Amino acid sequence: MYDAIVVGLGPAGSTAAYYLASAGLSVLAVDKARFPRYKSCGGCVSAKIARVLDFDISATVEHTVSGICFTYKHSRPVDIISDKPIGFNVMRDSFDHFLVKKAEAVGAQIIQGLRVSALSDDHARVTVRCDDGRGLEAAFLIGADGASGVVGRDYFGFNPKESAVSITSEIPCEPSTLKRLDNKVIAEFGSIPFGYGWIFPKKESLSIGVAADTARIGRDIKKYFNEFVSRHELLKDLEIRGRDGWMVPTHYTDSPHTVKGRVLLAGDTGHLVDPFLGEGIYYAALTGKAAAQAVISCVRRGTSDLSNYQAWIEKELYPEFKAAGKLSDLVYTHPRLWYNILEKEPDIMRRFYDVIRGDESLDSYYTWVHASIKGKPLGLLRRWIESRFLPT
Ligand SMILES: Cc1cc2nc3c(=O)[nH]c(=O)nc-3n(C[C@H](O)[C@H](O)[C@H](O)COP(=O)(O)OP(=O)(O)OC[C@H]3O[C@@H](n4cnc5c(N)ncnc54)[C@H](O)[C@@H]3O)c2cc1C
Structure with a gap:
């Protein structure tokens, strides 16, 4: 019987396992994949991750x-560059593998290639069933098995359809193309309804993608991805x-609670992703650490x-996500x-960079x-009139 079992070893699970083991608890962390494994992601981590992790991630950073x-x-490119880093681009296969090794190094027991299929909580312990028939027991369980995993969807009842949808691709490219993106990323607005497109440079490739609100765009996301690729000047060839x-x-x-008996959720499993940018890596690490604590x-x-965890989420995170939702409405409804x-x-x-x-x-x-908007209604009207001259 372990103090804790962690299901899933993305940034949420690895961070949780790292802090649990660092505190001297017996922890078993399992993932159905073997690392390094691919994860569909733009791989841009905001600089505030440094406030969550007590170790340096620079060995995994491909582009600052x-x-x-x-x-x-x-069209109409506008460069807004600041004098300090706002984020780091990583490849998720090596970044996540690095985090798994960090957890292992402080004493977490790791099992890779083992899928969890069910769990139960009899008030004294949590029992996990695995695909190979194994049963594992712990005093607590942290669910970090991602958006459509067993713990969040089946055990807590989160609705995977209440989300954004995204398509991404990694394209190898020449150093001359990467040079043009020295110290920046590209964000495209106006062509993807209720969402945006991105080009994130890595060491030898570009990560490109589009993301939008599922309810409003559905399967059309493929069409917008193809359009982005064929029309963006940097991607055409x-x-x-x-x-x-x-x-x-x-x-x-109306997300369900993230605590149920002896089980708690971190990262994507608990839908703990900001609805403005779809930023999830930082929040996965943040909530993985808080769940461990x-x-x-x-x-x-x-x-x-474990009710303190739910209280912390409601006090510290939900107001942030609520504000992100209001920003989404402002930006994506009136691009x-x-x-x-x-x-x-x-x-x-520039002030938003302080948030990042x-x-x-x-x-x-x-x-x-x-x-600012409410205080200057005439200024807003002027901007609105000017904006009528932008392409529809
Ligand atoms: C296309 C796309 C682009 C994105 N770009 C960005 C970005 O640029 N920046 C950003 O901050 N966020 C981005 N995100 C969001 C980000 O990828 C997620 O929020 C982040 O990966 C969440 O981490 P996690 O640890 O909660 O879950 P995950 O990273 O999904 O990890 C879950 C782990 O659980 C394992 N697992 C699943 N089921 C089981 C099971 N039954 N048993 C055992 N193990 C299991 C999986 O193998 C996986 O390793 C993007 C998402 C998408 C889809």
Whole structure:
């Protein structure tokens, strides 16, 4: 019997296993895949990850991002670059493998290639059933098996359809193309309804993709991906060999609780992804660490009451996701207006970089944006009129 079992070894599970084992708890972490494994992802990690992890991730960083080149309907590029990094581009196969090795190095027992198929909680312990017939027991379980995994969907009742949908592809490319993207990424607005497109440079490739609200775009996502690839100036001559689609389980307003008895959820499993950018890696690490701390505290106090974790999520994370939802409505419902504001007033974005770095909360940023708009109705009207001259 372990103190804790962690199901899934993406950034949420590995971070949880790392902090559990670092605190001296007996922890078993299992993943159905063998690492390094592919994960459909843009691989851009915001700089605030440094506030969560107590070790350096620079060995896995392929490109440091200090700003964004925005485009509207594939044209009107605007570079907004800052003097400090805002994010790091990684390849998820090596990044996730690096995190698994970190957890293993501090004493977590890792089993790769083992799929968990069911779990039960009899109030004294959690029992996990695996595909090979094995039964494993622990005092607590952290579910980190991703968006459509057994723990979140089957055991907690999260709805995988309440999410964003995304398609991505990794394209090998010449150093001259990568050079053009030195220290930045590209973000495309206006051509993908209720979403955006991206080009994230890595060491020898570009990660490209589009993401949008599932309910509003559905299967059309493929059409928008193809359009993005054929129309974007940087991508036109590149050969797209494969593409991969997956859901991005953004937070939804009536999400179920993330704690049930002795089981708690971290990362995508609990739909703990911001609904504005679809950023999930940072939140996976953040909630993996917080889930571990909740379990450590229970083991030390000799209780099984994990309600502090749910309270923390409601106090610290949901207001952030709520603000991200309001920003989404503002930007994706009025992309022409928003783009015009961005072109004329780039400081609005520079301040958002502070959010990406973790220097300001999303909630306080949204309050500032909202107050600025409300406080200058004539300025907003002017921007709206100007935006009518942007392509529809
Ligand atoms: C196309 C796309 C692009 C994205 N781009 C970005 C980006 O640029 N930046 C960003 O921050 N976020 C991005 N995201 C979101 C990000 O990928 C996720 O939020 C992040 O991977 C969540 O980590 P996690 O550990 O919760 O889950 P995952 O990384 O999904 O890990 C879950 C793990 O559980 C394992 N597993 C599943 N089922 C079982 C089972 N039954 N038994 C055992 N193991 C199991 C899987 O093998 C996997 O290793 C993107 C998502 C998509 C789909």
